[in-house]
Amino acid sequence: TPPLLELSDLRVTLPVRGQRQPVLHGVDLSLAAGTSVGLVGESGSGKSMTARAVLGLLPDGARRDGEIRFDGVPLTGSDAAALRRLRTHDAAMVFQDPRAHINPVRTIGDFLTEALVHTRGTGRRDAETKVTALLADVGVPDAARRLRQRPAELSGGLLQRVMIAAALAVEPRLLLADEPTTALDVTTQAEVMAVIDEARAARGLAMLFITHDLALAAAVCDRIAVMYAGTIVEELPADRLHDDARHPYTRALLASRPDPGDEDGVLRAITGRPLSAFEAGEGCAFAPRCPQAEDVCRIRRPPLRAAADGLAACHLVTAADVGGAAPDADRS
Ligand code: SF4
Ligand code: MG
Numbered sequence: 228t229p230p231l232l233e234l235s236d237l238r239v240t241l242p243v244r245g246q247r248q249p250v251l252h253g254v255d256l257s258l259a260a261g262t263s264v265g266l267v268g269e270s271g272s273g274k275s276m277t278a279r280a281v282l283g284l285l286p287d288g289a290r291r292d293g294e295i296r297f298d299g300v301p302l303t304g305s306d307a308a309a310l311r312r313l314r315t316h317d318a319a320m321v322f323q324d325p326r327a328h329i330n331p332v333r334t335i336g337d338f339l340t341e342a343l344v345h346t347r348g349t350g351r352r353d354a355e356t357k358v359t360a361l362l363a364d365v366g367v368p369d370a371a372r373r374l375r376q377r378p379a380e381l382s383g384g385l386l387q388r389v390m391i392a393a394a395l396a397v398e399p400r401l402l403l404a405d406e407p408t409t410a411l412d413v414t415t416q417a418e419v420m421a422v423i424d425e426a427r428a429a430r431g432l433a434m435l436f437i438t439h440d441l442a443l444a445a446a447v448c449d450r451i452a453v454m455y456a457g458t459i460v461e462e463l464p465a466d467r468l469h470d471d472a473r474h475p476y477t478r479a480l481l482a483s484r485p486d487p488g489d490e491d492g493v494l495r496a497i498t499g500r501p502l503s504a505f506e507a508g509e510g511c512a513f514a515p516r517c518p519q520a521e522d523v524c525r526i527r528r529p530p531l532r533a534a535a536d537g538l539a540a541c542h543l544v545t546a547a548d549v550g551g552a553a554p555d556a557d558r559s
Contacts, residue, residue, distance in 0.1 A: 229299035230257040231433045232281065232401055236293035239273075239280055247290065250276050252457035252512075254293075255531055255538075260400065263427065263434040265444025265465065267480070268454035269501045274437045277454070278403045281435075282320060283310035297401075315346040319394035321423070323406035325386045329378050335389055336374030342396040361392040364429075365422050384415035388422060395426055402427060405437040420447065441468075441480045450537070453477045456501065456512035463537030471535040473544045476513045511542065519543055 239251040251273050258264050266274045279285050281295055283302075295302045297317060302309050322328050329338055339358040343349040349357060362370040365388040378386055387407060394402060404423060408416040424447060427434050438444050444451055445465045452462045453476060461474040472478055501516075510525040511517070517524065523542050531540040 228260075229296065231260040231298055232256075232258040232435070233296040233299075234277070234281070234293070235296070237277070237280060237295060238292040239276055239285060240290050241286060242288045250289075250457055251280065254454075254457075254459055256452055256459055256462070258401070258433050258435060260433055261431045262450065263436055263448040264450045264452050264462075265441075265448035266435055266437045266452050266454060267439065267441050267444045269439060271501060272454040273457040274454055275405050276457075278320060278405055278435060278437055281403065282314055282318060284320075315397065317397075317399055318401040318403060319397040319399040320403040320405065321387070321390050321394050321407045323409050325383070325390040326378060328390065329386070331378050333377070334374060335376055335378070335381070338378075339374070339389070339393055339396060342393040346397045357396070358392075361395055362389070364395065364426060365389075365392045366418075367392070382415075383411050384419055387411065387419050391419075391422060391426065395430070398430075400433060402432045402434045403437070404434060406439070407436075408443075409438070423447075453480065458512070458540070459531060459538070460513065460541070461534075461537065461539045462531075463535060463539075467536055471537075473534050474539045474541045475517045475519050475543070479516075511540075 234254050234256040237251055237254040237256075238249065240247040240249050242248075254273070254277055256264065256266075256277070266277065268274050276285070280291055281297075281302075285291060297313060300309070302313065336355075336358065339361065340351065340354045343354045343357055344351060358374065359370040362373060367373055367385060367388050373381070373385070373389075378389075381389065391407075402423075407423060408419050411419060420443070423434075426432075434448070436444060436448055441451070441453075445468050448465050450462065451465050451468055452459050453474065454460065455476050461472060461477045463471055468477075469481065472481060510527060511520070511529050514520045514524040521542065527542070529540045529542045529544075531538045532544070534544050
């Protein structure tokens with residue numbers, strides 16, 4: 228069976244001061260049904276843009292190339308019907324800032340009812356029962372009261388649960404979660420993360436979980452994909468991260484700890500600032516910050532190649548590194 232979601236050489240450019248500038252540089256990623264991938268990287272690395280490209284939610288003027296396949300079927304940027312079907316039946320997104328994605332004037336009940344009516348075609352009378360059940364699923368008690376309230380009357384954590392309920396209303400097969408807990412306080416973060424995790428497991432959903440927090444991604448996801456300057460630089464099983472990660476950027480992320488109060492996700496333990504995809508030239512985009520950079524790194528972009536149980540894009544990661552299983556000298 229094909230992967231549920233497959234991105235092949237996904238490229239996105241934006242018009243900036245009259246020129247097309249790349250924001251995604253050829254993203255290759257595959258997500259099997261019912262599994263989760265943590266898409267990890269610093270602010271501006273292209274994580275959100277990747278998720279938006281999947282849902283056809285790119286900014287005005289953006290141009291997309293490469294291929295996105297859902298359940299084996301290519302989604303072209305111009306196929307409005309296929310994108311609408313994806314957004315109303317197959318995939319749903321939870322954003323970092325729920326208040327930017329909900330009408331402040333309408334009640335929570337109206338919001339969730341609309342989500343059901345518009346996506347699943349649920350009748351309005353059935354919708355009320357379903358909405359109450361959805362709120363119970365995301366751990367919101369006293370649904371009757373909440374449904375009459377407006378977004379401003381709910382805490383950030385409660386509102387994010389409502390947004391998760393709205394995403395679940397789609398009965399998606401794929402959940403895209405873009406820093407869903409970053410704006411919340413630490414205790415609420417853990418609660419909301421648990422809600423997402425349980426809902427996902429109970430429904431067998433695939434999830435693309437976007438975060439700048441590598442440790443969180445490793446705790447929640449089956450696989451980890453590390454992004455840098457608009458491309459994936461390493462991909463591997465989450466439980467192999469500490470032992471098998473080979474890319475110097477992933478190793479640097481593992482060695483650093485994000486500043487807990489740091490919402491922009493810049494990893495201060497790695498010297499230098501990340502290059503944006505705009506600035507990435509011919510060579511490896513990590514070269515200016517890489518302690519192991521060699522001459523070749525500044526000339527040629529390393530391709531994403533098989534390494535251990537995953538993939539890595541680094542000139543120093545060779546076949547001999549694969550799985551730590553170099554040709555066995557003792558065999559003879
Ligand atoms: Fe560092 Fe070179 Fe590998 Fe890039 S290709 S991560 S610069 S060693
Ligand atoms: Mg983002």
